[in-house]
Amino acid sequence: MSKTRSAAASAGPARRGGPKSDFLKVLHERGYVHQCTDEAGLDAAALKGPITAYIGFDCTAPSLHVGSLLAIMMLRKLQQTGHKPIVLMGGGTTRVGDPSGKDESRRLLSDEEIAANMAGIRTVFERFLTFGDGPTDAVMVDNADWLLDLRYIPFLRDVGRHFTVNRMLTFESVRLRLEREQPLSFLEFNYMILQAYDFVELWRRMGCVLQMGGSDQWGNIVSGIDLARRLEGAELYGLTTSLLTTASGAKMGKTAAGAVWLDPDMLSPWDYWQYWRNTEDADVGRFLRLFTELPLEEIARLEALEGAELNEAKKVLATEATAMAHGREAAEKAAETARRTFEQGAAGEGLPTVELPRAELEKGFGLLTAFVAAGLAKSNGEARRHIKGGGARVNDAPVRDERAVLTPEDVTEAGVIKLSIGKKRHALIRPIG
């Protein structure tokens, strides 16, 4: 898109020699930037003083997972470089549903679900941002505050007339559905308009001049910028990041147990650490830049390691990333547990532990049940399959008999029984009482 730049910014500094503002400099150095609507203009604005920027998060799940981490990190960088982040909760837009990047419409969530999800998501941000009333303190707002009260006809007349269906149909999110002959409801079709309106509303309310997001949000962001110009004559900016995939092309954020949640109640710091530890070789440098705050020189040194040495870099990545999400202490503990478990083959104390009344053990506790209780298998059937397949171990000794029972004799000197599925998944059973 072409934009007329204001006269003041005509000698755009970013054109030659890269951006001058700390904010854009940092984003570039660490590999966050994919596209920007007007980088020179944004650079100039960021150089002049604190700017306010936002990213929207829809409340479709009870917490955020690593798929959103990139966005969260951008807000963090924004704050660290002296600007004000707005976390926009999509209490209103979640009622509509973003068609971007989805083959088919999502189930409609109830108001109660949305409210519950929002509450869960809220807590995640406190780890990454500093909230408050100061000029660079983060704030959280909910677009339900303005979207729910919109009146249809006035909205159509004020906002709807600035959108042509012709253009809306060219949007990736819409086109994809049409081409694949997948249904796109009118409800979802409106999503981009609402998101565009959000940007305008945030500009009006808080002087927000920048919206960031994943590259799939580009169209929606640009719509907001256009709308603001037409409605308010305001000059706003958009910046997107590449959608994050691993070097082998898989979407990020999946693990054996499901999504890689940022909430410790939904995924333990131990598992979170493990997720990062298992990063592919080819991703280590990139992830260190994006998801840790180590100095770039240090990262350069780490990613230059070759072969098995690169594992050192992965451990650093895991510990730093975990420290940011769950605190330094939890991260160190996970690292230490991993060291003992994987490098010494011992039963690291920090492994996920379930307690079991000693009486149960004396009766003989079924092996299948034990694996399920320890969270290593979803059902007895799955536990059975792993035993048959040779992937199940008790105290590091393979077990082949699915009818076996655990007894007090299985308790090691450390006072626990170590169960393993595969080489990576371990848990402890601790007799009590």
Added chain:
RNA sequence: GGAGGGGUGCCCGAGUGGUUAAAGGGGACGGGCUGUAAACCCGUUGGCUAUGCCUACGUUGGUUCGAAUCCAACCCCCUCCA
């Protein structure tokens, strides 16, 4: 509103009366090789109180010794027409 097509396991998709817990693929997981990597090879992939039982092919009923497969009604989706 009319006509036609369709709803199958995590996803895609085959199956049109019995040998179907349902081909094939993807994903995921386990084993091997390694470095708790990638690639590759092999295997597994509904549940259970398990030589058997239960649940499952949009929903509910029906036909039949027997149904994902046939019939009826309903719900939802797509395409074309109005």
